[in-house]
Amino acid sequence: MDKKNKVTFGTIFFSILSVLWLFPIFVVLINSFKKKTYISKMPFSIPTDKAFVGLKNYENGIKKIGFFQAFGCSLWITIASVAVIILFTSMCAWYITRVKNKATGSLYYLCVFSMIVPFQMVMFTLSKLADMMHMGNPMGIIIVYLGFGAGLAVFMFCGFVKSIPIEIEEAAMIDGCNPLEIFFQVVLPVLKPTCISVAILQTMWIWNDYLLPYLVLDITKYKTIPIAIQYLKGGYGAIDMGAMMGMLVLAIIPIVIFYMFCQRYIIEGVVAGAVKG
Amino acid sequence: MNTKSMKKYGPIFVLPTFAAFLIGFIIPFIMGIYLSFCKFTTVTDAKLVGFSNYLKVFQDPTFVHSLWYTALFTIVSVITINLFAFTIAMLLTKAMKGTNVFRTVFFMPNLIGGIVLGYIWQLIINGVLLYFDRTLTYSATYGFWGLVILMNWQQIGYMMIIYIAGIQNIPGELIEAAKIDGASKWQILRNVTIPMLMPSITICSFLTLTNGFKLFDQNMALTGGAPSDKSQMLALNIFDTFYGRTGWEGVGQAKAVIFFILVAVIALIQLRATRSKEVQQ
Numbered sequence: 313m314d315k316k317n318k319v320t321f322g323t324i325f326f327s328i329l330s331v332l333w334l335f336p337i338f339v340v341l342i343n344s345f346k347k348k349t350y351i352s353k354m355p356f357s358i359p360t361d362k363a364f365v366g367l368k369n370y371e372n373g374i375k376k377i378g379f380f381q382a383f384g385c386s387l388w389i390t391i392a393s394v395a396v397i398i399l400f401t402s403m404c405a406w407y408i409t410r411v412k413n414k415a416t417g418s419l420y421y422l423c424v425f426s427m428i429v430p431f432q433m434v435m436f437t438l439s440k441l442a443d444m445m446h447m448g449n450p451m452g453i454i455i456v457y458l459g460f461g462a463g464l465a466v467f468m469f470c471g472f473v474k475s476i477p478i479e480i481e482e483a484a485m486i487d488g489c490n491p492l493e494i495f496f497q498v499v500l501p502v503l504k505p506t507c508i509s510v511a512i513l514q515t516m517w518i519w520n521d522y523l524l525p526y527l528v529l530d531i532t533k534y535k536t537i538p539i540a541i542q543y544l545k546g547g548y549g550a551i552d553m554g555a556m557m558g559m560l561v562l563a564i565i566p567i568v569i570f571y572m573f574c575q576r577y578i579i580e581g582v583v584a585g586a587v588k589g
Numbered sequence: 590m591n592t593k594s595m596k597k598y599g600p601i602f603v604l605p606t607f608a609a610f611l612i613g614f615i616i617p618f619i620m621g622i623y624l625s626f627c628k629f630t631t632v633t634d635a636k637l638v639g640f641s642n643y644l645k646v647f648q649d650p651t652f653v654h655s656l657w658y659t660a661l662f663t664i665v666s667v668i669t670i671n672l673f674a675f676t677i678a679m680l681l682t683k684a685m686k687g688t689n690v691f692r693t694v695f696f697m698p699n700l701i702g703g704i705v706l707g708y709i710w711q712l713i714i715n716g717v718l719l720y721f722d723r724t725l726t727y728s729a730t731y732g733f734w735g736l737v738i739l740m741n742w743q744q745i746g747y748m749m750i751i752y753i754a755g756i757q758n759i760p761g762e763l764i765e766a767a768k769i770d771g772a773s774k775w776q777i778l779r780n781v782t783i784p785m786l787m788p789s790i791t792i793c794s795f796l797t798l799t800n801g802f803k804l805f806d807q808n809m810a811l812t813g814g815a816p817s818d819k820s821q822m823l824a825l826n827i828f829d830t831f832y833g834r835t836g837w838e839g840v841g842q843a844k845a846v847i848f849f850i851l852v853a854v855i856a857l858i859q860l861r862a863t864r865s866k867e868v869q870q
Contacts, residue, residue, distance in 0.1 A: 326685070326688075327687070327691075333698075334694060336710065339713055340709050351712075353719075355715070403605075404603050406602070407603050430803045431805075432805075432824050434618050434621055436831050436845070437624065440631065440632045441620070445612070457613070459614050460613040462614070466606065491598040520700075520703065522702065538806070541704050541708065542704050563701075570700070575693060579750055582751065583754045586792045
């Protein structure tokens with residue numbers, strides 16, 4: 313009996329805490345339907361008839377920052393970069409784990425080293441280099457992401473490849489497979505859980521990244537969602553709070569959808585990344 | 590393995606990643622170190638000037654201020670995030686209705702990007718401060734605690750997930766044995782649970798430490814350094830030196846090198862300190 317009471321007390325406590333946890337998002341949501349002037353004056357009140365503006369904030373915001381172009385841009389960069397990272401870093405990691413020599417060894421340690429280097433260290437030179445090589449477009453930035461994201465991905469794949477018994481690969485080789493066939497038909501299927509973990513971690517990073525695309529992309533032509541939202545402040549002096557609220561809501565919606573569908577993988581990815589890291 | 594045929598295929602496997610790594614990391618890194626000893630506005634007009642950039646860094650009061658501000662912020666956020674995340678993880682691993690829902694909710698803010706987070710909390714905190722006739726940019730102290738709250742909201746869920754995974758890995762017999770020996774709840778926590786959780790504690794304190802030190806997006810969106818750069822953290826200070834003050838690019842790069850060394854040293858010291866407390870299972 314005593315135990316049962318405790319359990320319900322915990323549930324009630326955490327239910328309240330959960331509601332509080334989501335409160336900031338709820339506040340942004342109600343403010344997105346309010347007239348600009350009412351947002352900063354009374355942010356916590358429900359929009360009543362005088363303050364209520366319907367979807368006007370959304371229309372304004374979408375027009376001002378070109379939300380749907382930004383969404384497309386973010387989506388392309390994220391999906392393409394993650395796909396490229398998964399494919400090439402898993403190949404690289406398998407090779408440098410299986411073929412041991414000085415070159416592969418130093419490449420591995422360089423990857424580990426790159427994980428602790430903060431972006432500010434390379435941001436100026438990287439943006440200039442990308443500019444010189446004409447990579448300031450949604451194609452070129454994929455190469456930049458592969459380069460800067462390689463460290464963690466290679467490290468995680470290497471950790472997993474080490475645990476695969478080499479005998480399977482040797483058997484495939486005796487059967488006459490070349491290394492490419494071995495990798496794609498034998499190794500890659502075994503690596504699938506790690507691929508998902510790496511994909512989740514890289515997606516969370518690239519989708520939300522602000523500084524790298526801001527410096528590398530030609531932002532007069534291409535904006536990602538974080539850049540577009542920051543632009544709402546920078547480009548127009550005083551912030552249009554109405555449009556800002558609307559755009560914040562639109563920026564959160566895709567994340568919530570992604571979370572609902574991939575929740576299990578996200579949590580597993582975080583744990584896997586932490587154990588390997 | 591048959592190394593001969595493997596060698597022939599080497600370039601196919603390694604070259605794409607290596608080439609991108611060269612462009613995206615190695616060349617910018619080496620150039621960055623070189624340029625920190627130069628005066629330049631673009632990369633092509635660099636002139637060696639020795640250590641003068643580094644001297645200027647420490648004569649720049651905004652840098653020294655942002656360094657202390659960042660250090661203090663990191664200490665406070667590492668302690669609060671880990672304490673709350675650990676407590677919530679302990680409670681959520683007890684048998685209780687709805688634990689999965691709660692975990693889902695707490696983790697959610699982590700997926701929201703730094704810029705969006707910054708503007709969400711700007712609205713909330715300014716809304717609360719309205720009752721005191723103040724705004725977030727009134728003083729750097731408000732910006733400081735605003736950032737602490739924001740980072741707690743964002744990261745508690747992430748660290749909680751790692752702690753939960755760690756707690757679930759502790760063999761139940763261990764706790765049972767301690768109970769039979771008559772250990773109190775507090776003793777079990779101190780002498781069994783926490784030592785067994787050291788790997789998780791290492792990871793979580795490492796992540797919160799480096800995240801706190803490298804914080805940029807949230808800082809820029811929440812206060813942007815206002816009032817007058819007093820709530821500016823290191824990463825934002827470096828960004829400002831590069832892109833907000835012409836002629837200071839070299840100093841910016843020198844700051845970036847110092848920043849890199851700081852992050853590396855802190856990360857290594859922290860890893861060594863907590864790793865040494867881990868128990869072999």
